[in-house]
Amino acid sequence: MSSQTRRFEGYGVLITGAARGIGEATARRLAAEGARVMVTDLDAERAAKTAKDIAGADSTGCDVGDRAAVEAAVGHAVERFGALDVLVNNAFSCSPDTPLLEDQPDETWGRDLDTTLTGAFRCARAALPHLAASGRGAIVNIGSVNAEQDFGNHAYSAAKAGLASLTRTLAGDAAPRGVRVNQVNPGTVRTPSWAGREARLDALARVYPLGRVGEPEDIAAAVAFLASRDAAWITGTTLRVDGGLLAVNTSFADVVEDG
Template sequence: MRFEGQAIYVTGAGHGIGRATALRLAAEGGSIAVSDIDGPAAEAVAAEIVASGGRAFGTTCDVTSRDAVDASIADAVGRLGQLNVLVNTAGGDWNEPALGEIPDELFDRKIDVNLTGVFRCVRAALPALIAAGPGSSVVTIGSINGNWAFGGYAYSAAKAGLEILTKNLAARYGSQGVRFNLISPGTIRTRNWTVREDDGGKRARKYPLGRIGEPEDIAAAVAFLASADASWITGINLPVEGGIMTGGLHDLIMEG
C-alpha cells in the first residue's frame, strides 16, 4: 500500500499502459483520477477500480488543449483534496509517409500529443504537487524511439524531447520536493500492436528476454518510480525494454 492517502492523476488511462498503471496504483492504495480523451473508457477503468474496493473517478481530457488540461486537473485536485503524483502516459503514433511527403500539420500534431501535452499537464499540476510537499512525483512514459533510430520522425523527436524536459524539471524543482522521471518502454502489447499482422511475435524473438512487454511491466516501473522506494531518484530515463538495446537491436532496426 505504497500510495495509501495519495491522490494520483493518470493521463491516457483508458487503455493500455495508462489503464494498467491506474489499476496498479489503485491496488496499492492510491486515489486515482482516471483521465483519457476517451471519456467512456476512463469511466470504465474508474468503475473497475471502485468495484475492486479502490477509489477513483473518470475524467475526459484532451492533452492537446490547454483549457481541457487546466480544467480537468483543477477539478481532480478539488475532488481529491490534493495531488501527489502525476503520471503522463497519453501519447501515440500513427503511420506517416516518406519524409518529403510529411505535411507540417502531421508533424506538429505528433509533437503536440507526445511532447507538448506532457508540458501542459506538468504546468497545470505543478502548483498542487509543490503544495503537497516533499515526496510528490511525476512519471512520464517515453519510448526507446527517443533513444535509438527506430524510425518515426516526429514521434521519435517528441519522445527524445521528453528526456531533456524531464531532466530540466528535475533539476529545477527537486528543491521544492518534486521528483521527475521518465520511462522508455520497448514494444508493448497495446492496441497499437495487437492489430499488426504477427501480434508482435516476430519482434518478440529479437528481445533477449524472449517476449514483447505487457502494459503491466510498465505499470510496475511507474509504481516504483512514483513511490517512496525511489525517493532519491530523479531526472532519470529508465529503459523497460526486455534487453533490446543490448541485443537484437541491429536486426530490429534493419527490418524497419
C-alpha cells in the first residue's frame, strides 16, 4: 500500500472471529493500511498464529458468548494500542437445519443467535466508550445475504437479520457520540469452511451475475471503506457485497432465455 492509501495509520482495531476467512482478510487489509489490529478468536492458538504473520498485530482468545471475555479482549486492545478506533464484529455460528423445523433443538438455535447477534451486542457494549473517546470510532458488522432472502439456516439467518436491525438502532444511539455503525452483507465467499466442497462453489458461481463467488478480500475491501473516513457521512447502512445475487435473478433469467 502506498502512503496515500494508509487510511488507518495509528488506528487501533479489534476484529472478532479473525483467525481465518473474512476476519483474517480484514485484519490483513486494515493492517496493510496502517492499523494496529487485535486478532481475536475463540481459537486463541489459531489467532496467535494469524497475528504473527501480520505486521503490528496482536492477538487474544475471545469467546463472544462470555461478557467477561469480551471486556477483557477490549481492555487488552486499548492497553496494547492506547485507544480503540474500529470494531469489526465478524464472529458467528451457523448450525445446519434439521430436516423438519420441529426437530430443531433449542441448543443450536440459541448458540447461533447468542454468538452471531448477542455476541456483536456484547462487543459493541464493551467497545463503545472507547470508540467514542477516539473521535473517529466506527463499528462494522459482518452480516449476510441470508438476512434479506431465504437461503436456509433458520437460526443463522434470523441472527443476521437481527444484526441488521441492531446496526440501525445502534447507529442512532452512537451517532451523537461520533461513532458510526454499518454492516456488510456478503454473498457466498470462498472461506476455509468450504474446504472439500469446491465443486459446490463452482456450481454456485453460475447463479451469481458477476460469474464467481466472493473472496475474503472482497469483503475486507468493503469493511475498510466503511471503517475509514472515506465513509465519514455514512451510518446505519447495510452494504451488499454479493456479486449482484440479490439484485438479479440469474437462474430465472436463464430459464426464460432457454424457453
